[in-house]
Amino acid sequence: MLVHLHVKNLALIDEMEVVFSPGMNILSGETGAGKSIIIGSVNLALGAKAGKEYIRTGAEYALVELVFSLNGQQCEKMREMELPVEEDHTLILQRKITAGRSVCRANGESISAGQLKNLAGCLLDMYGQHEHQSLLHRQKHLEILDEYSRSETENLKKQTADGYRRYLELKEKLAGFSLDEEGRKREADFLRFEIEEIEQAGIRPGEEEELSARYRKFSHGQKIIQCMQEAYEAVDGETIGRAVRNVESVVAYDENLREILEGLSDAESILSDLNRSISDYMNEMEFNEEEFKETEERLDFVRGLMAKYGKTEEAVLLNLEEKKKRLSELEHYDELAAEAKLAFKRQEAVMEELCEELSKRRQKAAGILEERITAELLDLNFLHVDFKIELRRLEHFTAQGFDEAEFLISTNPGSIPPRPLFEVASGGELSRIMLAIKTVLADTDDIPTLIFDEIDTGISGRTAQKVSERLSYIAKRHQVLCITHLPQIAAMADTHFEIKKDVEDGRTTTRICRLKETEQVEELSRILSGAEVTDKVRESAREMKRLANEWKETAKK
Numbered sequence: 001m002l003v004h005l006h007v008k009n010l011a012l013i014d015e016m017e018v019v020f021s022p023g024m025n026i027l028s029g030e031t032g033a034g035k036s037i038i039i040g041s042v043n044l045a046l047g048a049k050a051g052k053e054y055i056r057t058g059a060e061y062a063l064v065e066l067v068f069s070l071n072g073q074q075c076e077k078m079r080e081m082e083l084p085v086e087e088d089h090t091l092i093l094q095r096k097i098t099a100g101r102s103v104c105r106a107n108g109e110s111i112s113a114g115q116l117k118n119l120a121g122c123l124l125d126m127y128g129q130h131e132h133q134s135l136l137h138r139q140k141h142l143e144i145l146d147e148y149s150r151s152e153t154e155n156l157k158k159q160t161a162d163g164y165r166r167y168l169e170l171k172e173k174l175a176g177f178s179l180d181e182e183g184r185k186r187e188a189d190f191l192r193f194e195i196e197e198i199e200q201a202g203i204r205p206g207e208e209e210e211l212s213a214r215y216r217k218f219s220h221g222q223k224i225i226q227c228m229q230e231a232y233e234a235v236d237g238e239t240i241g242r243a244v245r246n247v248e249s250v251v252a253y254d255e256n257l258r259e260i261l262e263g264l265s266d267a268e269s270i271l272s273d274l275n276r277s278i279s280d281y282m283n284e285m286e287f288n289e290e291e292f293k294e295t296e297e298r299l300d301f302v303r304g305l306m307a308k309y310g311k312t313e314e315a316v317l318l319n320l321e322e323k324k325k326r327l328s329e330l331e332h333y334d335e336l337a338a339e340a341k342l343a344f345k346r347q348e349a350v351m352e353e354l355c356e357e358l359s360k361r362r363q364k365a366a367g368i369l370e371e372r373i374t375a376e377l378l379d380l381n382f383l384h385v386d387f388k389i390e391l392r393r394l395e396h397f398t399a400q401g402f403d404e405a406e407f408l409i410s411t412n413p414g415s416i417p418p419r420p421l422f423e424v425a426s427g428g429e430l431s432r433i434m435l436a437i438k439t440v441l442a443d444t445d446d447i448p449t450l451i452f453d454e455i456d457t458g459i460s461g462r463t464a465q466k467v468s469e470r471l472s473y474i475a476k477r478h479q480v481l482c483i484t485h486l487p488q489i490a491a492m493a494d495t496h497f498e499i500k501k502d503v504e505d506g507r508t509t510t511r512i513c514r515l516k517e518t519e520q521v522e523e524l525s526r527i528l529s530g531a532e533v534t535d536k537v538r539e540s541a542r543e544m545k546r547l548a549n550e551w552k553e554t555a556k557k
Contacts, residue, residue, distance in 0.1 A: 001479045002124060002449045003090075004067035007041045009059035010097075012501065012510040019514075021495040024475035027483045027512070028490050028523060029499035034510030035483045038499065039126070039453050042066065045095045046120035047113055052099040057507075062097040068123055073446055077122050084109055091123075124449035127434060135407065135430055136422040142405040144437055145389060149365035150444065153358060160354045161399040167351050170344040177337035188330040191323050194309075198320045201305055205313045208306065211299040218292040228278055235271050235278070244268050355401040362403055363391055369440065376436035380470060381463040382429075386410040388418045409433070431455050432463070435470055442474045450474065452482040456489055464488040472552055487527045487541070491548035496520045521545055 005018040012034050029035055044050050045064040055062045068091040070078070078085045084107045093116075094105045104116050111119070135141075146153055179187065217224070244264045251257045302313075310316040329336055366389040374387045388408040396402070408418035409425060425433065435455060438445075452471065459467060468489040474480055475494065484490055496515045501508060515523055524541035525533045 001069045002042075002066060002481070003069050004065075005038075005042065006063070006065040006067075007038075008063040009056040010041055010044075010054055010062040010064060011037050011056060012508055013037060013041070014056065014507075014509050016510070016512055018497065018512055020479070020481065022479050023494035024472055024492055025479070025481045026490050026493035026496045027481065027499055028485070028496070028527060030501070031485075033499045033501045035499050036453070037510055038512065039451060039481075039483060042124075042451065043126070044097070045093050046123070047104070047116040050095070050097045050102045052097070054097055055099070060098065064095050064097075066093045067091070068093070068449075071448060074122055074448075077119065078106075081115055081119060083107065083111065083115075083119070093119075122447060124451060125445075125447050126451040126453065127438065127455060135425075135434060138404060138406045141389070141407045142400065142403065144441075145362055145366055145369060145405050146400075148369050148441060148444065149361060152361045152365060156354065156358050156361065157400065160351075160358055160401050163347070163351050163354050164397055164399045167344075167347045167397060170340065170347050174337075174340045174344045177333070177340055179333070184330050184333055188327060191327045191330070195320060195323050195327065198305070198309060198316060198323075201301070203302060203305060203313050203316055205317075207313055208299070208302050211295060211302060214295050215292075215299050218295060228281060231278055235274050240264060240268050240271060351397050355397060355403075358401040359391065359393070359403050362401075362405070366391060366405070372440045373433075373436050376439050376470070377433065379466060380432045380436055381466045382411060382432070384411060386418050407433075426458060429458075431458060432467065435467060439470050439474055442477050445478070447478070449479045449481070452480065452484075454483050454485070456484050456486040460486070468492045468548070469551065469555075472548075473555065476555070485527065487524050487544060490520075490524055490527055491541075491544045492552065493520065496523065498523050517545075 001022060002020050005016070005020070007013045007016045009015070018038075027035055027038060040048075041064045044054065045066045050062075068074075070085075070089040070091050074091070075085050075089055078091070086107060090107075092105075092107055096103050104111050104113070106116075106119065146157065244261070247257055247261045247264060251261050306312065306316055309319045370387055370389050374385060377385045377387060386409065390406045390408055392404045392406070394402045394404050407421050409421055410416050410418040411424070411429075421430070421433070435452075438450070455471075456464060456467060464486045465488045468486070468491065471480060471482060471489060472492045475492075482489065490496065496519075497512050498515055498519070499510065499512050501510050503509070521538060521541045522533070524544060525537045528541055528544075529537040
């Protein structure tokens with residue numbers, strides 16, 4: 001559940017704190033007051049595209065913070081994503097937007113946009129005019145059907161998706177067996193040449209690095225000798241030897257010199273060892289022209305081989321194994337092609353069986369869903385309606401099976417047969433159809449928070465009353481946040497917020513306040529009347545609120 005919203009320096013909002021409640025949370029206000037900014041800020045916190053234009057004029061950054069109280073399933077999702085889970089099951093989502101970038105955090109830990117999108121899917125659902133319009137696209141219809149039948153189809157859908165991946169792999173493998181005999185012979189001959197070249201090279205891991213080090217030593221031999229000669233002369237022990245003898249001659253007169261003498265003696269010993277090591281190195285170092293030439297040639301050869309077959313020795317050797325494997329395939333081409341064809345046919349049969357079973361379960365669920373959505377549509381003031389879900393078989397497999405779903409509707413049964421939604425449904429009808437679907441799904445939907453952004457578009461009167469009752473029904477099982485202009489819906493509020501736009505010191509600011517019971521009646525009066533609020537309007541608002549409360553009490557029983 002969404003518990004708290006904190007917004008700072010976002011568009012018209014200076015700083016705002018909102019504490020939401022369970023049940024129906026209504027947000028209302030004058031047109032242009034900034035209701036869309038409130039919902040937009042939630043969207044931003046959940047990963048919507050953000051730019052510097054969202055930052056309030058004069059501010060350096062914008063900040064949106066959401067606080068959720070998580071259920072067990074949401075906590076498990078957090079753990080799967082390896083995100084920190086608080087003991088009190090609280091999630092704090094924070095997004096800070098600056099001119100150059102935006103940073104997202106979950107309980108203080110930075111998360112990527114992909115992680116945020118994945119997490120947002122289990123926190124809340126948002127329904128607005130865009131979501132209503134999505135009903136015009138057939139792919140949305142199959143999603144809705146599968147969501148309704150999830151308990152029956154979820155595991156089977158996973159099996160189908162896994163089977164489809166295997167199907168594509170085998171299909172691609174089979175497509176690789178398309179060479180004719182002449183083509184196979186040419187490729188096999190070339191592979192034998194490359195395999196022989198690599199094997200005869202005798203390349204080994206780390207060889208290029210060893211050869212490079214040896215080549216550098218040979219190339220700079222003269223400079224090495226010169227520098228080592230100077231180093232030998234610099235650590236000549238004669239000077240420090242005199243120092244040792246001088247201190248020895250006077251140490252008997254002052255025991256405090258004993259420590260200095262020991263240090264000098266240690267230094268003399270170290271320098272003597274270094275001197276011998278340098279001398280031995282110079283004596284052993286000889287420039288061998290033949291060895292240098294062999295090293296140079298081998299280094300050039302190894303680098304050439306790596307340029308041709310891989311950036312490292314390990315990559316070259318791996319390439320060798322792959323070429324051997326491919327050569328073996330070519331040498332047993334017909335046999336392997338037959339095996340690939342058989343494996344593909346078997347997987348094709350598996351896919352057919354999985355998709356057939358998935359389709360049967362969808363058909364069964366579609367019949368039940370048709371009846372439930374039809375009942376909801378009638379309750380939402382569709383006087384006559386015939387709602388159908390048509391499943392058609394595609395000519396190919398997909399990760400979702402071979403079904404294509406489409407919602408059909410007729411509001412004049414008997415005279416006009418059901419037709420696709422995009423052909424017959426108006427904007428107001430689409431919003432009611434989406435609400436009917438959401439009402440049916442409310443019993444099985446695990447997402448605790450639902451946001452409805454102006455779902456009342458294109459409806460009024462008795463229809464508006466029916467929509468308000470459906471929203472209240474959903475709010476019994478979910479937390480609902482609803483932006484509305486209709487008094488019938490606003491009257492159903494368990495918690496009511498008014499959004500206002502004020503001008504302070506020449507700057508426009510959007511504010512939100514939680515309304516008391518008497519203030520709710522006043523806001524209902526404003527929505528009912530428009531410009532002038534009379535005593536009769538207030539009486540109508542009180543009556544509307546009373547009837548809404550009575551309906552909610554009756555619905556609880």
